[in-house]
Amino acid sequence: MKVLLMLMLASFMTPALAAGNAEAGQQKAAACNACHGATGKASVTLYPNLAGQNADYLQHALQAYKKGERSGGQAEVMKAFVSGLSDEDMADLAAYYQGLKP
Template sequence: MNRALTLISFGAVLAFASAPLLASGNAAAGKTKAATCFACHGTDGNAVDPQYPRLAGQYNLYLQHVLHEYKDGQRDNPIMKGMVATLSDQDIEDVAAYFSSLPSKLDTLKGHISGDK
């Protein structure tokens, strides 16, 4: 039992320690690669129109995961599928690094939840 707990603990520490390595990407390159994103999500990642998600300050790995889901069809959005179709894994890492590095202006969910007035 102790050995199992030790192995689980070691695995958790290893996973936690490697998270920054998995979240790599070049934010400066990402800003250039994200130029087509700015029309909907804003240059600063804080979309003004509530139909578009605010990307600024989102977790890097979350953004990477979502972009991969759009690319492989797990998320069904024809506009986003088209936007990510030509992005390489490195492009996705860079774009995620850019948007995750930006400060969020979202201080409340009021008006940002579907059905809110």
């Protein structure tokens, strides 16, 4: 019961992420396509598929890369790619990828 209460409280404390514009995200995804594929499906297993991924997860991941909170794998490469993205850009990209068929 304590765990459930803590999870409920944490959900209220988590900042809400802005809903993005998928059409704008498609326009902004050009640099992402090189690794994650034009349809959000990577042709190389080193890179994750983004098509159909939850938008909140993607936004949090992009923010974590930008802040340097993720490490290992391609984290340094991703940090360089997302360093110039605004919160709106991240929301748009997340909305775009969420809308693609997995």
